[in-house]
Amino acid sequence: MNRRETTKMLCELLERQYFSGMGKYWAKEVSIDPWAAKGKPKRVDYMQFIPANQCSVSAIEKGIFVCYEIKSCKEDFYSGNGLNFLGEKNYIVTTMQCYKELLEDMRNGKFWKHIHENFPESATHVGVMVAVPEYTTAADEFESPTPINTDKKWKLAVVMPCHYGLRKKSMIELLFCMLRSGH
Template identity: 45%
Template sequence: MNDRSQRNMKDWHLKKHYAQSVRLRVSGRNRREEVKMDRKEITKFLSDLLVNDRFQGIGKYWAREVSIDYGTKDVKRVDFMQFVPSGVVSVSEIEKGRFISYEVKSCLADYNSGYGKNFLTEQNYLVMPMELYKKVVKEIPHEIGAICPIPEEKSITEEFDDPTPLDAEGVRWRMRVVLSSMPIGRKRSMVELLFCMLRSGK
């Protein structure tokens, strides 16, 4: 084989390799699009991470899908509610406890749906992806806090500047408070809220 033939063969191999690389990159993007998390999956991801990160261990009192005003036309449902007593030895310690509500929002449509913003307790948080938080941060009432999943190796500022896809592989997530909640006056009695938590059975 002469030099010209060798060069032509080399060029053919390079072109073939380039074409294969392009196909792999395109197919990789397509596969990523195919596995992109939908609204239901994002809600489950956020909920499971919240439970594992904030409600596990001794002395955690919480319930899921807590219905308020059940049996009326104005029934409300709080995604998660937590009771935090100042202690558990005396009645006075329990009576000094506070309630925290968590509402999970998966996307902008969910946030704007008008459902689930039932802020009835002393502290209230929205739980959402960082990408959504960036879009709605200026709309969040000043007394409402926000919690987002943050990779362990990134700071809140780094994640805000460059949000990590929730379906990224090999990421160890932690729930972090990105916007503090300001305590407000509770709108329901302790007995009512504890009963509602108990009734939820979750």
């Protein structure tokens, strides 16, 4: 499977597993600061808003944003595009093989340094989700990754949980950006 096909598969898995059903508020290709004077505009692959509940204004205002960046290979991480982690929770969505290749960079700090230097507004509270065959555990898949081009049924598994952090952008701004994305 090539990069484009892998990216498409990861997007479809995320949409099916995390965004389908009633009461899901999400958008894709969300532009933040599209007319930024100094830096580059930011784009988040997927952004989700999760209110505490929908019964009161205060519950909605206690909602959190979760950002997801889709990366099909290690080169995607260092391409200069899209590591915009702006939510209270943030996830990289990738393949197990890509995660294994990136793990050393995460452990030795190269990955975090890259984010800090190239995406200074991005949060460092980031988790990782990987595609695994439906009836396989993430631990088994880590030991022996299944090639993505098989005809298996896939799901996303969290291999590195994201810890809750603070966001710098206002709720109004992020909701507006989600609405403006039109997806």
